[in-house]
Amino acid sequence: MFIGFAPYALSNNSRFSRTPQGKVAELRQELNSGGKKDRNYSAKKIALKKIVANMTMSNNDMVALFPDVVECMNLPSLEIKKMCFLFLVNYSRIKPDVALRALPTLVQDMGDNNPLVRALALRTISYIHVREFVEATFQPLKRLMQDNDPYVRKTAAFCVAKLYEHDKKTVENSDLIDRLNRMLKDENPTVVSSVLASLVDIWGRSESISLTIDYTSASKLVSILPDCSEWGQTYILEALMSYVPQDTAEALLLAERIAPRLSHSNSAVVLTSCRVILYLMNYISGEKHITSLCKKMSPPLVTLLAKPPEVQYLALRNAILILQKRPEVLRNDIRVFFCNYNDPIYVKVTKLELMFMLTTKENITVVLAELREYATEIDVHFVRKAVRAIGKLAIKIESAARQCIDTLLELVDAKIPYIVQEATVVIRNIFRKYPNQYEGIIRHVISNIDDLDEPEAKAAIIWIIGQYADRIENSDGLLQDYLATFHDETIEVQLALLTATVKLFIQRPTKGQQLVPQVLKWCTEETDDPDLRDRGYMYWRLLSTDPATAKQVVMGQKPPITAESEKLDPRTLEELCLNVGTLATVYLKPINQVFRAARPRRLQQSPALQRPRVEDGTSPLLEYNPPAAATASTSSSGLATITTTGNPISPVHDPPPPNLPVGPNQAAAANTNATSAEAISAADSYFNGIGSQQMASMNLGGREESELGGGGTQQYVVTQNLQQVYQPQLAGGAATGELLLL
């Protein structure tokens, strides 16, 4: 549909009597009625109000009224002006030619002697993504940046960032950013905070601009914090992340001056203060100072749990993060994180994670009682997580394993199918962690075999049957039951069945000799799945060459699993700690995996930095490894690093499934495109470096692991190496337009 310019459009429209056009015609008539008698323009106001109301509700029909609305723009009523401007902002992109007619009014209003009008006009013109409007903004903007009214100046400050969004090049070629920088000297705190917000916004969208703040400026900014609005305080705090302390005393002084902000009622101020303080702590030496700062952060974080659920959720996610970086911060009573019956599910699940992380030998009894309580709730997802947490606690705290197992068995006795399945999976993991300690409960677990219908639970019970085929009286019978439906099972279950049958054969050859050839035939001849085929052939050859070695290989000792493997890797942890309170902390994933376009933040080098970065690609292996893996690797060479960290316990640490971002893997791939080739070659050389004998045993170990939990080990090796090769200086260097604050 095409609608011409105002005066001629009428005839065009009247031919159509369908509803939208009818409505448009009606409103147009109403807008133009009243004439000279309408002294206060009340008729026009009413008509405009209707138009605004229809703007969102009825698609884009109202765009037809554009010319009529532009006509009203010059009427001497601020109310009408505001409505017309709103209309303009909404529709100018659809009809830039008509919008152009409003330009003179806007330019004129930017010179109005009423500051509210000047600001309004400036704000409006800079929203319009049309070349002429953007060009027309530059000159007046420079004037308004020095306006004598602070309200206009703060509007002008944001305007620079807006223009930067419309047209990067022209802004970079003009002196606007310099002028913006100079506005930091403004005596009005609101203006200063707006300038900072604008600068940080520009920084975030340009690789070529860097933002640096020296100590004097940072100190000055902190001193105006109390005079700013809550939002202004947040902008200043965010900008302070660009200050790099040069010595401990500076950082400490600043952190202590920011600490009072932790008592602010606005959670944005609180969490952003936490972010800055945590950041500054990287540059502070001395245990005492760190401890005292940590102590200050603890109560405010807990207080956020009295806020609306969305804010609680955010606080809890950040607590998970901070706990990994500075465990001292959350030395509270674990009970503050207990779930309330009415908490929304996303809060409950996050509390559960925190509880798991905070559980120690001392408080395990309280926690187990609590988890047991959760396991009787209605929400299936939550109940499963609670059961899984109990199992993981058994793995985390050895001395409490018995207690955890008893709790699990109690729960299993209630015979609620999803609890039984979940419990079966975690009990399998307990067996793997503590071989030859708790096998007495096998009978108890097996008794529920008929309740299992999920692949993961089935695979778990099949693993148990295979592993302990010699202790289970009718292990062959049980396996046979499952084998009857072999072809209908998922790959996960089929793989488990294959291994279990082989294990059965090795341990009880008489019982297994019927089954093994059958299963091997299925796996090698009747399946398309490469993993299943490969493993089938592997077992086949193993069994046919040397049964004694086969036994050694299949039933051999494997390194124990740990529960700590879901901890964030140090690089991600460091990055996320520089982003406390942001969306990325909800996902607890590397930022560029979720937000591709986000400009990365890194800890900047300085003499005061407590943990100096290692820049070359070889040495950080130990530093970047989780402690658990590092200790394990001493016991059994390179092998343990892979198997222990790649353990397949599904993490309680995952964020709730619905908010998974789209295609994180592609993102990661895109992110590391340049370095992936290097990474692969590094991985190759890694494998080449290992002796052939070790290589053989490692492969077996690797297969064994992935067979239980669905692969991923190979991939893990690559990522491990990626981290080594990955160079931190992505953005640095090519800074053409330096932003020097103050």
Added chain:
Amino acid sequence: MLSGILVFNQKGENLIFRAFRSDCRPRLADIFRIQVISNPQVRSPILTLGSTTFSHVKHENIYIVAVTKSNANAALVFEFLYRLILLGKSYFGKFDEEAVKNNFVLIYELLDEILDFGYPQNTETDTLKMYITTEGVKSAIVNSATDSSRITQQATGALSWRRADVKYRKNEAFVDVIEDVNLLMSATGTVLRADVNGQIVMRAYLSGTPECKFGLNDRLLLDTGDASGPSSGRNGGGAGNGKTRAAAGSVTLEDCQFHQCVKLGRFDADRIISFVPPDGEFELMRYRATENVNLPFKVHPIVREIGTTKVEYSVAIKANYSTKLFATNVVIRIPTPLNTAKTTERTSQGRAKYEPEQNNIVWKIPRFSGQSEYVLNAEATLTTMTHQKAWSRPPLSLSFSLLMFTSSGLLVRYLKVFEKSNYSSVKWVRYMTRAGSYEIRF
């Protein structure tokens, strides 16, 4: 920062769509409708699709949604959404679908004012109401440049929350100390968690620019006062003595959070709460206390499942406060199994009724005087079900309000008002304890 603000009703109709950046496309409204409103699986308030994040809050019968690109400050986003609700309530009384539909223009005007390029600006109701009103802009005021400057100074000033020209004939200040006491008691009667979320709400009707000082029986403050004050030498070797005396009548506040008018630096240095209040009602502070929580009610539930057809209840509740006080609107909710067919109740006080839609027996006691004890005996008859599923036994919960009582023991010691004209003012204090989440497992 924010790319746009959207408001939807429950049907998923887009009522308000305001973009602040060109990356906020109209089709995002459809995406939110499909991915969140019509998707019952969604359990998180935050949803990221590609590079777009929707953060939403449900209020009354509307969804208020913030659209952001990249890694925005999520705390700021949610604080802003809640602020928007607060503003809506203060402008329209209620912020629901009807209010939105009746006030499109005003809401758009507000959004234009409180967000610039998606960055929250001044959101103080008092200031905003000077130039954005429901009756339409009073052109006379705003069209004159000097009055406008007054508004702009106010909106960007250090005291953005207070107008300078407030005048009252009678200067009064009302302080309400409201405590929500949370309790989680295990089936064996041990207190798993007990804490207090307190809130101090002030209604200030004070002329000019009054500087207020506010004192509580905060242990830290009293302690430092005792240690450093000249009076500490008063009773010779009794430094420890003085401390215990102070401790007896003082509370330990785990944490405090203040309205932005409070000078935080001052509080951090010497724990003095000093501020220039906004005009009218505002929340001065929030606090948390976890030590020595006085639980106003003790509940003893005995619940017996007899076979699969009957559940027997005997619930005793005792008031644990002085006989001079009484609680009002005491409501005890006692969960029943989902397959309850009918119930019978006997109570020694108040009324009990079965509410099938809530699966609760609701026992109401309108007035509960101190130290008294009441009992409910009830029986629920169950229908037999083909698929026997264990009853999850949700906790029993209480609600009540109790005047002139604070669970934490907090007291207001003084409120001093200093103003240039040196007027005298009248101050009132009121205490109330309510049930937060007061749950007893059985």
